Amino acid sequence: MFDYDSERGRYHERLRAAADVRTADRVLDIGCGTGQTTRDAARSAPSGSALGVDVSGPMVERARRLSEQAGIRNVSFERADAQVHPFAPESFTLGISRFGTMFFADPVAAFANIGRALRPGARLVQLVWQAGDRQEWFSTIRHALAGGRTVPAGLDHGAFSLADRTAAAGMLTAAGFGAVEITEVRGPIHYGPDAAGARDALLDLRMVKDLVAGLDAAATARALDRLLAALDAHDTGEGAWFDSRAWLIIARRR
Incomplete structure (x- = not known):
């Protein structure tokens, strides 16, 4: 299981x-x-509570x-899709998300569903990635594994x-x-x-699996060697680190 808490540790305090x-x-x-974010919220709300939802069953079980x-x-977890889950109306005073809202099939409908779960005036605080060409990690991994091949979009x-950011603000307003x-x-x-x-950790990511899918054993080995070399170039002696850029988005439920 990929360790998103370690990957995004520098963003954690910004969200908190x-x-x-x-x-x-x-x-x-x-x-x-x-x-991690749910537990921290629960600790900060000793007279309140925190509910974490995720579509991954294994992650929810580990969270529990x-x-x-x-x-x-005062913390609980549910395996649930926030796009459509029937949350109790107006039952939350705050919504948070650390890179968990980018995968909705219909963002406006999803944010509207989340909004119904929040009380009027409640904030939704989320971190989301900026564009892929502004992410050193994405560009480096993709280039290393592609090795000059044309890879499909998506x-x-x-x-x-x-x-x-303009589109994101429009979606939230419409919701x-x-x-x-x-x-x-x-950060x-x-x-x-x-x-x-x-390299071993990245092999758990779907993006990485898809970039080597269809390659034969020799081509896969070469791709992973290129990835290792790229990661070695970013090894600081205190871990392999990459630059990244995000948006911190705060909105209030009308």
Whole structure:
């Protein structure tokens, strides 16, 4: 299972600061993964609660185990698609998401569904990626594995669907949100303790699997050697790091 918490650790504090969870908040965490953001929200809301939802069953199960081990009682998790899940209306005072809202098939309908779960005036605070050509990690990995081949579009699987800030603001407005604020956030992301560890971790990503799909054994080995060399060039001695850019988007449910 890919370690998104390690990858996005530098963004974690930015989301926490922007979310500013209050003592009695009822927090909805969209695309919670293994629950790091949800657990932190629950800790910040001892008189409230936090619910994390994600479409990945294994991640939700791990989130539950980690929360039980940590002894956090006001947190819960559901395997659910936030686009269509029947959340109780107006039951949350805050919505958060750390790179979990970019994969909706119909973003306006999805944000409208999330909005119905929030109380009027509640904030939705999310981090999303900027465009792929502004991501050192995406360009480097794609170039290394392609090796000069023409690869089909769409291998990002929607990761950059909210990269256009004007379009993203329009989607939220159409979904019933107002006071949309979009701020650039830039920081490094981490793929492993060294180049070899980063390569092994990246093999769990669907994008990487798709880039080597269809190659024979020899071509796959060459592609992975190129990837290892690219990762080695980004090994700082304290891990393999890549530059990245995101949008911090804050909007209020009307």
